[in-house]
Each structure stands twice: as structure tokens, then as C-alpha cells.
Amino acid sequence: MDSCVYRVQGTTKVVAPKLREVVVALGSNQGDRQKHLACAVSDLETHFTRVRVSPFIETAAEGVGLQPDFLNGVLVGSTALSPGTVMNVLLAIEQKQGRVRPYVGAPRTLDLDLILMGSCVFKNEHVEVPHPRFRSRRFVLEPLVAIAPNLVDPVTGATMAELLKQLPPVMR
Numbered sequence: 001m002d003s004c005v006y007r008v009q010g011t012t013k014v015v016a017p018k019l020r021e022v023v024v025a026l027g028s029n030q031g032d033r034q035k036h037l038a039c040a041v042s043d044l045e046t047h048f049t050r051v052r053v054s055p056f057i058e059t060a061a062e063g064v065g066l067q068p069d070f071l072n073g074v075l076v077g078s079t080a081l082s083p084g085t086v087m088n089v090l091l092a093i094e095q096k097q098g099r100v101r102p103y104v105g106a107p108r109t110l111d112l113d114l115i116l117m118g119s120c121v122f123k124n125e126h127v128e129v130p131h132p133r134f135r136s137r138r139f140v141l142e143p144l145v146a147i148a149p150n151l152v153d154p155v156t157g158a159t160m161a162e163l164l165k166q167l168p169p170v171m172r
Contacts, residue, residue, distance in 0.1 A: 020118030021151070022048060022086060024075045025131075025140045027111040029061060033071040036097045036110045041075060043093045047086075048077030054143035062139075067107050072139040074115070076148050086114055087127040115140060119154040130155055135163050138170065 024044060028036040037056060045051050054073045061067035079086065090112040097110040115131045122129045130153060134140045141164040144151065149161040156163070 019078050019080045020120060022077055022079045022081075022117050023115040023144065023148070023151070024077075024086075024090065025072065025111075025113040025115050025134070025137075026056075026075060027070045027072045027113075027139070028109060029068045029070040030107040030109045031098070037071060037073065039097055040093050040110055040112060043096070044075055044077065044089075047081065047089050048075075048079045051075060051077040052147050054147045057139065057143055059139040061107075070111075070139065072143060074140060074144045074147070076144075076151070079117075083114065083117055083120065083122045083127045083129050084124070086117070090114060113140075115144075116151070116153070119152075121154055136167070138164070138167055141167065
């Protein structure tokens, strides 16, 4: 049985899976971006319950050279799936939408990142939750705050709204 590691007051314990809130970041900068994202949401709704989807925002590609702009958003739902199983679901949906990985940072029809799974803190060679870079990504935090501002980062204890306020101002 899959389990998740939780940190409680400096100790670590392993517990059986339970229904927990899952946050998935969605992005696309290739092809029919809106269609790719809509198909991803539809597929994710078959794996998660109580699904909420943020508004999508247009963002410039970051740290990957000259590329088309992204359409980004987040989905929040509930699941009893393990982090590894959720990751496999995300990879399968990306592939279904034509995602190829010729090199790191390549343009993509669909990019799905597992951001949070309730209070779960988990890491192995295939998946890490919370996502290690989400706290510095406005394109994740901004849409997430639109639908779940009081969601708490299990590592820092900060809400998503607090994390967003900590980011430097946007230069336009």
C-alpha cells in the first residue's frame, strides 16, 4: 500500500492514504492552448473529486529561452491517490495531449505539475511534494490564490496568499 510521509513537530511518521486536497498547475504554450488545458481539466475530473479550476492567465515563458507565451492555471481537487500515482496520471494526460520532451524546457502542448497534496511532504526519485519551486512561481501562486488563498504550504506554514505577497513586484 502506498503511504505518505507527514512531518509532525519535528518527527516523521508514515500514515495510510486518506482523501486530501491536491493542487495541479496547468500550462500550455504550443498548439491550441485552451483546448489542451480544457482536455486536461476534463481528464483530471475523472481522477479527482470536488474539482475547482482557476481562471487561466497569459504568462511569458521563464528561463527557457525565446518561446511562445504560456496559458497557465491551477486545478484544486480531492484524491486518495498516492503522490506517485497522481504523478503517473499527470504524465499520461500530458502524453495524451501530445507532449514530447526533446530537451529540458522545450515548448509544450501541456505541462502538468503536482504542486501540493494536503499536508503531505513526500520525495523519491520520481516525485516531490510540495513542488520544490512553486513558492517562487507567480504563474502558479496567482491563479491558486484566486481559488484557494488560505491553502497552507505544509513546509513553511504560510498561506498561498502570504506566499504570493512575498514575491517581488512584477516589472512591466
